[in-house]
Amino acid sequence: MKILVVNCGSSSVKYQFIDMNGEKVLCKGLAERIGIEGGRLVHRVNNDKHVIERNMKDHEEALKLVLDVLVDPEIGVIKDLSEIDAVGHRVVHGAERFASSVLIDEEVMKALEENVHLAPLHNPPNILGIKAIQKLLPKVPNVGVFDTAFHQSMPKKAYLYALPYELYEKYRIRRYGFHGTSHRYVSKRAAEILGRDYYDFKVITCHLGNGASIAAVRHGKSIDTSMGFTPLEGLVMGTRCGDIDPAIVIYLQQNLGMSVEKVYDLLNKKSGMLGLTNNLSSDMRDIEDAAQSGNEIAQLALDIYVYRIAKYIGAYAAAMNGVDAIVFTAGVGENSPYVREKVCEYLGFLGVKIDKQLNDVKGVERIISTPDSKVAVLIVPTNEELVIARDTKYIVENKVKELKLF
Numbered sequence: 001m002k003i004l005v006v007n008c009g010s011s012s013v014k015y016q017f018i019d020m021n022g023e024k025v026l027c028k029g030l031a032e033r034i035g036i037e038g039g040r041l042v043h044r045v046n047n048d049k050h051v052i053e054r055n056m057k058d059h060e061e062a063l064k065l066v067l068d069v070l071v072d073p074e075i076g077v078i079k080d081l082s083e084i085d086a087v088g089h090r091v092v093h094g095a096e097r098f099a100s101s102v103l104i105d106e107e108v109m110k111a112l113e114e115n116v117h118l119a120p121l122h123n124p125p126n127i128l129g130i131k132a133i134q135k136l137l138p139k140v141p142n143v144g145v146f147d148t149a150f151h152q153s154m155p156k157k158a159y160l161y162a163l164p165y166e167l168y169e170k171y172r173i174r175r176y177g178f179h180g181t182s183h184r185y186v187s188k189r190a191a192e193i194l195g196r197d198y199y200d201f202k203v204i205t206c207h208l209g210n211g212a213s214i215a216a217v218r219h220g221k222s223i224d225t226s227m228g229f230t231p232l233e234g235l236v237m238g239t240r241c242g243d244i245d246p247a248i249v250i251y252l253q254q255n256l257g258m259s260v261e262k263v264y265d266l267l268n269k270k271s272g273m274l275g276l277t278n279n280l281s282s283d284m285r286d287i288e289d290a291a292q293s294g295n296e297i298a299q300l301a302l303d304i305y306v307y308r309i310a311k312y313i314g315a316y317a318a319a320m321n322g323v324d325a326i327v328f329t330a331g332v333g334e335n336s337p338y339v340r341e342k343v344c345e346y347l348g349f350l351g352v353k354i355d356k357q358l359n360d361v362k363g364v365e366r367i368i369s370t371p372d373s374k375v376a377v378l379i380v381p382t383n384e385e386l387v388i389a390r391d392t393k394y395i396v397e398n399k400v401k402e403l404k405l406f
């Protein structure tokens with residue numbers, strides 16, 4: 001079975017085409033600058049990179065180009081589109097309606113449309129992507145895999161904010177959590193690597209990419225996570241502020257006269273590591289380099305970044321009454337020995353000990369704690385596309401409407 005995995009952003013489409021026989025990635029790529037000048041598609045087959053400069057007016061045109069490239073006689077990987085057996089879509093927000101991966105039908109599409117108010121930036125491009133594939137490949141089944149679904153197992157005490165209860169009842173204002181597909185994959189993988197029973201295992205997963213979140217996964221279920229109603233809450237991120245006093249928002253509007261849009265922009269795009277470093281960079285590599293050359297503000301930003309992660313790990317160890325393993329994943333988690341080491345320095349009280357030599361590695365799946373560490377520490381490169389492809393395969397092969405995650 002060959003599965004196309006599609007991840008539609010506001011102006012981009014990421015894709016992977018996977019042969020599930022051996023789970024081999026046949027090709028992958030990114031169409032970017034959709035709807036604006038300078039559109040291009042970067043298509044990769046093994047180690048070959050092909051760049052196609054082409055303006056794409058919308059997601060349908062972008063996906064049409066992706067499909068054309070898949071069957072291209074020179075750079076394609078299949079002869080005919082009929083070789084695509086199913087399409088798996090990453091969908092950001094499934095709200096309370098979706099605690100599983102699902103076969104997309106009319107009723108699911110309706111529910112997705114109804115959720116748009118919860119994720120006004122993310123869900124519309126996801127919906128456009130699904131509609132485009134339905135049009136371009138009318139016979140092919142589509143499956144939706146949600147970023148929020150894995151966290152639907154959180155108990156009420158973890159997902160409710162201390163706001164008037166009717167805001168939850170009427171408007172569903174609550175913690176949803178994101179990056180669920182990644183937390184699910186790396187938490188399970190950690191249990192496998194350690195030879196532990198996933199359903200009798202307490203693990204804290206740190207997904208540290210541009211966006212960053214952390215989750216407490218007990219016995220195969222997410223019981224808490226740092227992102228909330230939106231992906232803005234929690235850790236310090238590339239450009240997002242993470243946890244702040246909500247009164248700051250009111251202060252910015254009342255005392256500095258900032259509009260709603262300006263505040264939104266400030267908190268989401270101008271804060272985090274970018275804001276803390278006075279616009280030096282949102283990229284951890286630049287910030288680590290600057291700190292190493294003595295840039296004090298970069299060092300301070302790193303200290304704040306690491307401190308916030310350590311605080312969450314402490315909190316989640318308490319939430320689970322113990323922790324067996326801590327996992328680092330995504331761009332920073334997989335590639336920054338510095339961040340991993342500094343986070344673990346805070347965790348001596350839990351009996352965490354890492355081996356500096358084992359930690360001195362990038363993008364490799366391995367245990368980095370010492371044999372006498374009370375808590376195992378691991379690097380597990382995430383693979384959200386593979387999870388989406390596996391869920392899609394399960395649903396299509398077994399002819400079921402959904403795959404329950406917990």
Ligand code: ADP
Pocket residue numbers: 208209210211238282283284285286288330331332335336362
């Ligand atoms: P996203 O998918 O959220 O856009 P990624 O998971 O790709 O993000 O992570 C991007 C982040 O990973 C960037 O901040 C980048 O600096 C960081 N990163 C990548 N490689 C390294 C590295 N070698 N050292 C430190 N950080 C790295």
